Amino acid sequence: MAEPALLEAAGLRLSLPDYSRKQPFGAAPTVDILHGIDLTLAPGDTLGIVGESGSGKTSLGRTLVRLYKPTAGSLLFDGQDITGLPEERLRPLRARFQMIFQDPQSSLNPRHRVADIVARPLRLHGRAATAAEARKQVDALLERVALRPVHGERYPHELSGGERQRVGIARAIALQPRLVVADEIVSGLDVSSQAQILALLRELRRDLGLALLFISHDLSVVRTVCDRVMVMLNGRAVEQGDCASIFAAPKHPYTRRLLNAIPLPDVDPDWVARTAEKELGETLTMNVKDSVALVTGANRGVGEAFVQALLNRGAAKVYAGMRSTVGYEAPDGRVQPVELDVTDHAAVAKAAAECGDVTLLVNNAGVNHNRPISADAAQRNARDEMAVNYFGTMEMCRQFGPVLGANGGGAIVNMLSILARVNLPMIGTYCASKAATLSLTQGVRAELAAQGTLVVAVMPAAINTRMGDMNPPPLEEPADVANAALDAVEAGEEDIYPGVVADGVSQGLAADPKGVEKQFAEYLPG
The missing domain is CATH 3.40.50.720 (NAD(P)-binding Rossmann-like Domain)
Structure with a gap:
């Protein structure tokens, strides 16, 4: 018997106001963003969403976690219809699905220390009765994403790009969600930091049983990390299936063009794994004596x-x-x-x-x-x-x-x-x-x-x-x-x-x- 879907979308459509064409009177006209998206995601599964800029990848991710309300279609999470749920009924469910954003610099409050940022969802959802209890959980979360408790005292601007992205991941997993949507989270990082973040995601997926929706324009990363892939073009899913089949024999002309346009090197199976052992506690230091x-x-x-x-x-x-x-x-x-x-x-x-x-x-x-x-x-x-x-x-x-x-x-x-x-x-x-x-x-x-x-x-x-x-x-x-x-x-x-x-x-x-x-x-x- 097939495992019940954790996330299921059918005929999902999204239209948003186009403020560039706003009229002097009345509401702004709308523009269609998503056109009848169908997808399912099982517990612990990883689905990659790929496509060029403007294909609708990020809009789909935001819609799936109800940051955008679908215009039409249905959206079920863990068997519950969340398509039109009002915010007051969505709020308790948000602990079970989280999103990690592309630019951690803009998604982390620059006026708050890292410890306060990670603790915020714990306080909002009543997961920590006291400040001391919240800090204990924050320190554990930071260590879980290969940061040290001392990072909790810093502001976002005092961290590297990779460290800021780890803070975003720590905040996302603070409430032990079942689904995480990761939107282009390694696109702005150097290759070494990319590998470390991907290794961390794979480890968290394994240890926490997370389902992961991974949005990326980098097909090599998707092929390395994901079980299945969906290819998007102009707000439509033109092809989806398991990664091996899609990458070996793409059926849709756009998928073939996308693969031909972006060279795909042979996957090094150790690329992600070989940096994982370096993540926790590694700090480059030097003794000045005898230098x-x-x-x-x-x-x-x-x-x-x-x-x-x-x-x-x-x-x-x-x-x-x-x-x-x-x-x-x-x-x-x-x-x-x-x-x-x-x-x-x-x-x-x-x-x-x-x-x-x-x-x-x-x-x-x-x-x-x-x-x-x-x-x-x-x-x-x-x-x-x-x-x-x-x-x-x-x-x-x-x-x-x-x-x-x-x-x-x-x-x-x-x-x-x-x-x-x-x-x-x-x-x-x-x-x-x-x-x-x-x-x-x-x-x-x-x-x-x-x-x-x-x-x-x-x-x-x-x-x-x-x-x-x-x-x-x-x-x-x-x-x-x-x-x-x-x-x-x-x-x-x-x-x-x-x-x-x-x-x-x-x-x-x-x-x-x-x-x-x-x-x-x-x-x-x-």
Whole structure:
């Protein structure tokens, strides 16, 4: 006897208002989105929904969990007709079917800490009588998705894309649902993070008996994860069946075109599985003692402080990079001066070849004009800042990434600024270059994770140096910033905000980003 369907849709149709054609009077005209969709999903089954952009995949997923009300047809969940149920009767059922959204950044409240976000469904559905009980469940859920309880104290913006997606998964499984709809949840992640999230979903499906509706444009991912697949075109299901049959011998012309248009490599059966064992508790760290470091901008300010902090922690050798070594006196026999202009690609390549024993790279060289974007000299200043702060850092990472990989992974420290986190139009050229470098740092972090290289973004507020003396107090001491960065390397922290000002701004950005922008705008030079 066949197992009863957990989810069953018959003749499902959806029409939504088209506000782009709204008339001056009366309701907006509607546009048909879904056209007679039929599907069934058994308990523990996995169905992939594929199709090009605009095919109706996401609209179908939202309709199946009643975020949209169907225009026609029937929708049954666990034998109960939920097609037209009002919200007050749907609410208790929502604990049994959940959705994970494509963009966790927009679906997680930026003003709430992760622990509060995950605890919210527990409180709404009466699953935790006290705050302590809720936190205990939250910690268990975070560990279940390969995060640590300390992640519960962070805000969404302080997490990587993969970590934010894990928070979304933890929130979705908090109420022990029977069905989860996952909408393009790995599309914005690097390949390594994709594999880890897919491994996690497979594990949760097995352990919790979840039925999974997996929406994706990536046919390789669907073929790897799903038992069955439905192909959608213009709001219609043109073909569905088991994955092996559909991918081997597609019957509909659109399915054949879709498969031909997107090359499908042979499935590596270990691709997802081989990263699963790395998920829980793996943190890239590095012991600074006995390391071989290269510090750019090492003859002044924070760079000078980095050199001394490295020596104090027992570094075996420190290459002190600077544009000119004339007049430089090394503070210790372990310090080797290196002439290095990070904007000169040939010089960077030469340094990478000559300093082949480097295990820790500190990208500290920077230019700070900090001019309003509308200033007369803005374009010239912006070019200078981008050349050093962005392209210089990029070239250093590009040339020294293979060096670090050959030496066991090591670490990269990129010196940025808390201004990298403030919206660009309000601050000026320096902020723009640092914001671009923050995005670069995140990309380098994803690329080099596979070789075991830790990449740390250091975002202090104003520092007590010649470049920072134009800023209002309080100013952070260079030694404090350098030591905080090296602490992060040894602890495996990826983004840090040294000092009370930077930490306060980081929290302020989570709570009131526009207010922070206005405060910073007051300090823009004329």
